Amino acid sequence: xxxxxxxxxxxxxxxxxxxxxxxxxxxxxxxxxxxxxxxxxxxxxxxxxxxxxxxxxxxxxxxxxxxxxxxxxxxxxxxxxxxxxxxxxxxxxxxxxxxxxxxxxxxxxxxxxxxxxxxxxxxxxxxxxxxxxxxxxxxxxxxxxxxxxxxxxxxxxxxxxxxxxxxxxxxxxxxxxxxxxxxxxxxxxxxxxxxxxxxxxxxxxxxxxxxxxxxxxxxxxxxxxxxxxxxxxxxxxxxxxxxxxxxxxxxxxxxxxxxxxxxxxxxxxxxxxxxxxxxxxxxxxxxxxxxxxxxxxxxx
Numbered sequence: 001x002x003x004x005x006x007x008x009x010x011x012x013x014x015x016x017x018x019x020x021x022x023x024x025x026x027x028x029x030x031x032x033x034x035x036x037x038x039x040x041x042x043x044x045x046x047x048x049x050x051x052x053x054x055x056x057x058x059x060x061x062x063x064x065x066x067x068x069x070x071x072x073x074x075x076x077x078x079x080x081x082x083x084x085x086x087x088x089x090x091x092x093x094x095x096x097x098x099x100x101x102x103x104x105x106x107x108x109x110x111x112x113x114x115x116x117x118x119x120x121x122x123x124x125x126x127x128x129x130x131x132x133x134x135x136x137x138x139x140x141x142x143x144x145x146x147x148x149x150x151x152x153x154x155x156x157x158x159x160x161x162x163x164x165x166x167x168x169x170x171x172x173x174x175x176x177x178x179x180x181x182x183x184x185x186x187x188x189x190x191x192x193x194x195x196x197x198x199x200x201x202x203x204x205x206x207x208x209x210x211x212x213x214x215x216x217x218x219x220x221x222x223x224x225x226x227x228x229x230x231x232x233x234x235x236x237x238x239x240x241x242x243x244x245x246x247x248x249x250x251x252x253x254x255x256x257x258x259x260x261x262x263x264x265x266x267x268x269x270x271x272x273x274x275x276x277x278x279x280x281x282x283x284x285x286x287x288x289x290x291x292x293x294x295x296x297x298x299x300x
Contacts, residue, residue: 015185016212023211023246028218034295035248036285037064037093038278039222040255044068045079045265046086053090055275061282062296065093065251067149067175070263072096072140084144093298095147095175096140098133098155105129122151122179134158137168146300147173153180153194160195173197173300175222183209185216192219198251203227207239211246220249225281226257233257240281241289249295254278 007017029035040052044066053063066087072080080096087094105125124130133155137148146169150156156176162168176196182188183202191199200222201213213221223243226235235257244250255274259266266274285292 014216015189016215019208019212020215021208023208023242025245026211026214026248028214028249030220030249030295030297031299032295032297034293034297035250036244036292037249037251037295038062038282039065039067039251039253040274040278041067041069041253042256042259043070043263043265044083045075046082048265048271049083049092050086050090051268051271052275053092055271056278059279061279062294063090063092063278064295064298065095065147067095067097067147067253069097069149071099072136072145073099074263077143080140080143080145088144091298093147093173093300094145095149095173096145097149097151097177098136099124099151122177124152124155130155130158134162141169141172146171147175149175149177149200150196151177151179153191156191156196157194163195171300176200178203178222178224185213188213188219188221189217192217198222200253203231204234207242207246210243214247220251221247222251222253223247224256225252225254226277228256228258228260230260231256235277237281237284238288240285241292244285244292245289252281254281 011017049066056063084094124133137159156174159174163172174196176191176199178200181202182191182199183205188199188201196219198220203224225240227233240252255277258273258277259270
């Protein structure tokens with residue numbers, strides 16, 4: 001018995017029939033022709049973004065995107081306004097997580113020990129939470145935030161429709177979180193079709209899997225180059241050149257291994273470690289794939 005019929009059916013619906021044995025180079029690019037951007041995610045505030053940009057700038061490297069994974073509901077308006085203004089002044093794209101309802105609601109499922117129960121911990125529960133998440137985005141939009149990290153597929157479709165109808169600014173950008181667990185071409189294409197401008201894929205996909213996903217959608221991919229211990233603790237610097245080659249346009253999410261995510265902004269020591277990891281990844285990228293070109297024009 002073989003998988004030939006299943007593979008043929010996958011190709012008939014516009015998906016690759018297998019993860020390629022010899023991944024081809026991606027021809028897709030960001031709007032300015034660049035192949036990759038450097039991104040840092042975590043409990044980032046204005047001061048930490050400014051410090052990171054300063055550290056990297058001293059080495060001629062640019063921080064392209066900062067993603068705050070804590071969420072707008074955990075910050076005062078003045079803190080968000082400061083973050084918006086700081087990122088705008090530095091030319092850094094800002095994305096804010098919506099919620100995080102799954103960590104603060106009354107549901108007990110997320111506390112269960114079973115893996116299946118924990119898998120849906122970040123999803124919204126009930127219409128009231130959906131409305132609260134929409135309000136989170138609407139309020140953040142009023143404060144000037146245009147990029148959002150979305151943990152729930154249903155919310156993603158709602159925000160995409162609100163954007164299309166003009167109720168949210170046309171320039172609003174939606175990133176599908178890695179907590180959605182997208183790990184195959186069909187799932188990533190589904191999220192892109194649902195309105196995601198970029199998709200943060202599962203953290204542990206190999207290069208062949210990323211190449212297959214790229215063949216299925218032109219949407220930008222967010223790929224972790226390293227992780228804190230709580231999500232695997234791996235550092236895959238030598239994969240970075242191949243990730244850029246086969247998965248462009250790609251956001252390289254670097255520096256996560258230096259921090260365990262919390263509600264607190266990274267310390268000065270952690271900021272130094274984050275910057276050091278990005279510099280290590282950049283050094284390997286320049287040495288092993290010197291033709292790779294960064295995308296330095298902000299998208300929003």
